[in-house]
Amino acid sequence: KQEVTQIPAALSVPEGENLVLNCSFTDSAIYNLQWFRQDPGKGLTSLLLIQSSQREQTSGRLNASLDKSSGRSTLYIAASQPGDSATYLCALVSQGGKLIFGQGTELSVKP
Amino acid sequence: SAVISQKPSRDICQRGTSLTIQCQVDSQVTMMFWYRQQPGQSLTLIATANQGSEATYESGFVIDKFPISRPNLTFSTLTVSNMSPEDSSIYLCSAGTGAEQFFGPGTRLTVL
Numbered sequence: 001k002q003e004v005t006q007i008p009a010a011l012s013v014p015e016g017e018n019l020v021l022n023c024s025f026t027d028s029a030i031y032n033l034q035w036f037r038q039d040p041g042k043g044l045t046s047l048l049l050i051q052s053s054q055r056e057q058t059s060g061r062l063n064a065s066l067d068k069s070s071g072r073s074t075l076y077i078a079a080s081q082p083g084d085s086a087t088y089l090c091a092l093v094s095q096g097g098k099l100i101f102g103q104g105t106e107l108s109v110k111p
Numbered sequence: 112s113a114v115i116s117q118k119p120s121r122d123i124c125q126r127g128t129s130l131t132i133q134c135q136v137d138s139q140v141t142m143m144f145w146y147r148q149q150p151g152q153s154l155t156l157i158a159t160a161n162q163g164s165e166a167t168y169e170s171g172f173v174i175d176k177f178p179i180s181r182p183n184l185t186f187s188t189l190t191v192s193n194m195s196p197e198d199s200s201i202y203l204c205s206a207g208t209g210a211e212q213f214f215g216p217g218t219r220l221t222v223l
Contacts, residue, residue: 032210043203044154044214046112051210089153097142097207101153 002027004092006102013080014110021075021105023090028068032093035064035075037086038104044089048075080109113138113206115215123221124194131190132218134204139184141208145177148201148217157202160187194222 003026013019023033032051036044048057048064050073056065063076073090087106091099114137124130134143143160158179159167166179181187191198199222204215 034211036214041201041219043117043216044205046211046213049211091154091212093210093212096159097212098144098156098159099146099154099205099212101155103153 002030002092002100004090004100004102006088006090006105008105009103010106010108012108012110015080015082017080017109018076018078019080019107021077021088021090021107023073023075023102025071025073025092028071030068030092031095033064033066033073034091034093034099035062035073036089036091038089039086047088049093077107080107082109082111085109112211113140113208113213115204115206115213117204117215117218119218120216121219121221123223125223126195128194129190129192130194130220131188132202132204134187134189134206134215136185136206139208140206141184142206142212143181143187144205144212145179145187145189146203146205148203150199154203157189160189191220194220196222198222 005024007022034049035047050066061078066073087104089104091101116135118133145157146154148154157172160181178190201217203217205212
């Protein structure tokens with residue numbers, strides 16, 4: 001059974017720092033991997049999608065990488081801002097579109 | 112991308128009653144799903160909403176408790192039946208046509 005683990009569970013950094021969020025999974029036979037952001041009490045916002053044939057994707061200050069052989073993905077956030085404070089979720093996407101989520105990393109960026 | 116709306120955004124319900132949540136997508140999509148997020152937890156898939164046929168439920172979820180309809184490619188409903196306080200959660204609809212999935216804002220349900 002596929003399991004997704006995110007480390008750390010919570011992270012607090014001062015504004016301006018670069019940071020890395022980690023996601024690991026047990027079965028390398030994945031379809032795609034998607035990173036989301038969730039603000040308290042809100043729905044999910046899609047940040048980046050990495051298809052299984054890709055190794056990374058970039059959007060603005062965000063860069064996500066995927067290493068299927070080691071079962072890992074990382075989300076790199078450059079020059080963090082207080083507005084980046086949220087919970088970040090990684091999810092494995094099956095061929096049928098189903099998502100298997102990690103427990104999330106709660107990020108707090110202090111001004 | 113797809114823009115997804117849900118109604119209601121939140122509700123407070125009495126034990127034993129039922130609530131139907133609506134999910135509307137702004138474009139035709141092939142895939143629609145319903146997820147549950149219990150307090151302090153991540154998201155768990157309830158079922159795949161199949162257009163014109165019965166939904167496909169994940170282990171631990173049954174049709175009698177969570178009946179789902181999907182009459183067309185842009186709309187689906189989830190009913191939470193015979194509610195108990197343990198059903199208090201955020202219920203989220205997701206949709207997509209290919210590799211990427213998009214989410215609605217969620218429905219926050221509190222059962223007293």
